[in-house]
Amino acid sequence: MxxxxxxxxxxxxxxxxxxxxxxxxxxxxxxxxxxxxxxxxxxxxxxxxxxxxxxxxxxxxxxxxVHRTLPEISARQPLTDIGEWYWAIDIWLLLMLDTVLMGFVGTLAGTAVALLFCFHAAANLAPTRWSFWLARRGFEFARTVPELVFALIFVFAFGPGPFAGVLAIAIHSAGALGKLFAEVNENADPRPIDALAAAGAGWTETMRFAVLPQVLPNFLSYGLLRFEINVRAASVLGIVGAGGIGEELYLVVRRFLYSDISAIVLLILITVSLIDMGCERLRHGLIEAGPARATR
Amino acid sequence: MIGAADLAAIREAHPRVFRRSTAERRRLALIWTVFLAVLALGLWRVLPGWDVFVAGLGKLGFLVRFMIPPAHGGHLDQMLHGLAETLAMAFMGTLLAAFAALPLGFLGARNVLPVRLFHFGLRRLFDGLRGIDSLIWAIVFVAAVGMGPFAGILALAVPDTGTLAKLFAEAIENVEKRQVEGIEAAGANGVERARFGILPQVLPVMLSHVLYFFESNTRSATILGVVGAGGIGLQLAERIRLDDWQEVAFIILLILVAVAVIDWISGRLRRRIIAA
Amino acid sequence: MLEITGLTRRFGSVTAVDDVTLAVPNGQMVGIIGRSGAGKSTLLRLINRLIDPSAGRLVFEGRDVGALTGRALRDWRTDCAMIFQQFNLVQRLDVLTNVLVGRLNHRSTLSSLFKLFSAEERALAIRTLDRFDLAEAALQRADTLSGGQQQRVAIARALMQEPRIILADEPIASLDPRNGKVVMDALRRINREDGLTVLCNLHTLDTARQYCDRIVGMRAGRVVFDGVPAQLTAAMVRDIYGMSEEELDQAETVTSTAIEAAPSRMAA
Missing domain, CATH: 3.30.160 (Double Stranded RNA Binding Domain)
Structure with missing residues (x-):
């Protein structure tokens, strides 16, 4: 050079x-x-x-x-006007409750499925090569297909109603959470796993006693986060007929019931914010109180 | 292994090993009761009747059988056009959101404009924008500018503007102060300070966020068509209505491939930006 | 009687354990010494079958345990409990559950999954912990204990398996000398009182001399010394370690000061 x-x-x-x-x-x-x-x-x-x-x-x-959707609230009798704006508050609250419940049941079912297969989807824990491959691909498929597509298909099969929405949410959540759970599993301390294998414990027992106590706080935190996301999702699935407040929202939009639109959107916003706040507190509690409580 | 007398003695000496304290048992019972009650309520509200469930499962089985093999049924050009529309919507929607969020992010950052009330109001506006799902925005925009991808672009851009503005503001609040002070010392005005003191520091972070949103918008854009806002979702919804399951399966596969490709490209770009 | 014949394990081109033949009568306390990388750990893991041998035979009480699979393999692992250098407890579980984990192979999977341990099992766990003065700590989380206490919990876990052999892999290498003594005393106690065979990897010669009936020296995967402590001459030590005992002590002091100087969470 x-x-x-x-x-x-x-x-x-x-x-x-x-x-x-x-x-x-x-x-x-x-x-x-x-x-x-x-x-x-x-x-x-x-x-x-x-x-x-x-x-x-x-x-x-x-x-x-946007202007049309704004309610007319006069300074003279604001309460009466708000009462008029939310004239169907009983129906809407019930629908909103349904929406939250859809999110809850869907998250729970999705978490259960993710929990069941996330150990197979972790490279360090999978008992066999084919179960690893199957779990990975399954989770990938479940989280890549949009919720709404699943909802469309399930509405076709089970008819309109919240069940289709719950199924769609559950499948999508299973995929998203399964991937996250598997990543947490891959960072688990391998030493207790070794110890349990050396003590003659089977695979299932090793996962239960050596891995689960380590990862459970993280799983719960991810689950709560997913619940927040799923309530949002549940509030729009009704657009394709999968139950909840979204169905009503789509209806009033197509009927040009302007003030109802703003009323429902605001209701969704408030509910979602409340749930976000509640979940955030729970998550902080989970992290601060430490996993001692979560494991025992 | 252990005699009854020994067992009793050990139980006596370590009661908590065998039974939780009353307070703890009460707490657990309460948590489980609330949880199970909510679950029961949820199941009662969402579960269909048994016959509906069985019939649905049967229908689902048929459906999956009809999906195989997936086929485009001669509508490939139409589908590809839908896919292109989806990608274009994601691209333009993200771009629009990024450009709108840039000034908003600067205004929303505490260290740029230290006016508390204004800052608080702007942050709540961001929360409001992102709190409403893009599908709801799509409904609004279809009503306002008509059906088609343009409504979809706007529907993606609005909530993303809120989220990106928030992320940008946070990135700006985390900048290294000394560099900004250096620019100030050289006699720069407000805009110059933002351009030369802050922007070079936060640009990679912002770009990385924007790319991530492009990925996520690709997924969102696939379904906006269901309410008439353009993209492949419209065709998917149509095929489902028409009972054309082979084509439905084909479209789902197209979506999967497109999403995977975009993820891959954007992931590589993001790694490069962060490394640079 | 544990009979090891021609046991060999290769990792790629490296032979970690090379044609090892040993016969260990029941109730013996055997110390295995050698430099790190001599194959001591691999040997213990081969015996427990955490690693499969490349060649050779492993026979316990006339039963060939080198080729077991499934249920029988797990039973064999239960028969030879392992103790690890890093204790390998589940840090986030309480001491009691960590000890009960030793019973897992004695019970049905389903009841294990829900942590339904019987009163007898709990009592047995408490009694075992009590032997090592740890019964009071039963409901504490494992990570609140000191290193010496954790290792004794690990020994209690091993005893819960009702094993025939204890395989201890550098049980005191992560402990200070005082805790090391407590743990070695505990190992000798179970050897004497319960009549268990103990195979123990040790990095300090003193400890091996003081506690073991028999010492096995390994170098580069091979057994180069096998006899009672008195037979371990200075020449033999040089042969095993490639250095004299004084030099070894010196190297040892250096490493242990290094261990003490480092901020160690085990020393809490």
């Missing part, structure tokens, strides 16, 4: 060439990236029928639409 024998002047020249090379390569990458981005942008604009004119024409529509 020339570097070893190069004098001072050569070193500068060498640096210059290298620097130029590097810059050229960087410029090339940047240019290529920009070109690809421009192509994607152009193609998306065409395929996506992006039309600034239409958007501009639509903006007043959107504002008008």
């Amino acid at each position: 020339a570097i070893a024998v190069a004098g001072g002047g050569d070193a500068v020249a060498l640096f210059e060439t290298r620097h130029r090379d590097l810059r050229r390569r960087k410029a090339l990458t940047t240019g290529l990236g920009a070109l690809l981005f421009a192509l994607a942008f152009g193609a998306s604009a065409i395929v996506g029928e992006v039309d600034p004119g239409r958007f501009a024409a639509g903006v007043p529509n959107i504002l008008d639409y």
Whole structure:
């Protein structure tokens, strides 16, 4: 190589060439990236029928639409007006309760399935190669197919109603949680696992006593997080007929019952926020109180 | 192994080993009662009648049988167009959200605008935007700008603007202070400070978030078509209504492949951005 | 009688245990010494069958245990309990459950899954813990105990298996000298009182000399010494370790100070 024998002047020249090379390569990458981005942008604009004119024409529509949904609440008799706005509060609350219950039952069922197979889906724990493969692929499939697609299919099979929604939520949750649980399992301390195997415990017992106590607090935390997500999901599944408040929401949208739209959306927002807050407190409690309680 | 007398003695000496304390048992009983009551209520509300369940299972079995083998039934171009529409919606929706969230993120960051009330109000607005699912936004936008992918783009962009603005604001609040001070010392005004002091630090984080949202939007965009907001979801819903299960299966496979490819590409890009 | 004949284990091109032949009569306390990497751990894991041998025979009381599978293999593992350097307790479970884990192979899977241990089993666990002065700690979480206490819990867990052999893999290497003595005393007690065979990997010669009836020296996977402590001459030590006992002590002091200096959570 020339570097070893190069004098001072050569070193500068060498640096210059290298620097130029590097810059050229960087410029090339940047240019290529920009070109690809421009192509994607152009193609998306065409395929996506992006039309600034239409958007501009639509903006007043959107504002008008939002404006119409706002309830009329006068300063003179606000309570009466709010009562009128939420004229069907009894029905909506019941539907909202159904929605939360759908999220609850769906999360629980999904967690159960994930719990059952997550040990198979962990590379360090799987008893056999084929069960590992099967669990991994199963979870992958369950979480990649959107909930709404499952819901469409189940509504077709079981008819409209919350059961289809619960099934859809359960399957999707099983996939999402299964992957997370398996990752937690793969970080479990291997020493107790060794000890239990050496004591003659079977695979199931080893999972129960050496792995589960280590991972359970994490599982619960992920489960609660999933519950929050699932209540949101449950509130829209009704759009395809899978029960809950979403069905009512879609109905009032299509019937142009404007103030009802805002009433229901606000109800969903409040419920979801309350559940988020409650779950966050539970999760913090779980982390702070330590896993001692969770395991005994 | 152990005599009855010994057992009694050990029980006497270590009662908690054999039986939990009354307080603890009460606490556990309460937790389980509440849990089981909620579960029972939930099951009562959601479970269908037995005959509906059995009939549904039978139908589901048929369905899966009819799905095999998946086939496009000569509608491949239509499906691919739907898929392209889905990807375009995800791309444009994410881009739009990112551009809208950039100034909002700066405004929402405590260290940029230290006005508490304004900050609080803006954060609640972000929460409101992201608290409403993109599917609900899709319904609204279909009503406002008509059916088609454009409504879908807007429906993806609005809730993501809220989430991205929040994430951006958090990233900006976590910047290294000294670099910003250096720019200030050089006599920069507010906008210059943001552009040269803050942006270079947070840009990789922001890009990484945006790419992640592109991935997740690809998934969301597949279903917006169900309410008429463009993409492959429309065709999927149509095929289900028409009982065309082979094509349904084909479309689901298309979605799976598309999502996997996008995940792979975006994952690689994100790793590169973080490494750089 | 545990008879090991020509036992060999290869990992790729490395032979970790090379043609080991040993006969251990019941009730003997055997110390296995050698440098780290000499194959001591692998030998114990081969006996417990956590690792499968590449060649050789493993016979206990006339029963070939080298080729067992499934239920029979688990029974054999229950017969030869293992004790580990890092104790390998489930940190988040209480001491009682950690000890009861030793009973898992004696009961049905279903009742185990719901942690339904019988009153007799609980009493037995308490009695076993009491032998090592740990009955009062039964309901504490394992990670609240000191290293010496944890290792004694591990010994109690091993005894719950009602084993015939105890395989102890560097049981005191993670402990300070005082706790090390308590643990070694406990091992000798179960050897003398319960008549259990004890095979113990040790890294300190003193300990091996003091506690064991018989010492086996290993180098590069092979047995290079097998005899009573008195036969372990300076020349033999040099042969096993590749250095004299003084140099060994010195190296040992260096490592143990290093262990003590490091912030160790075991020393709580």
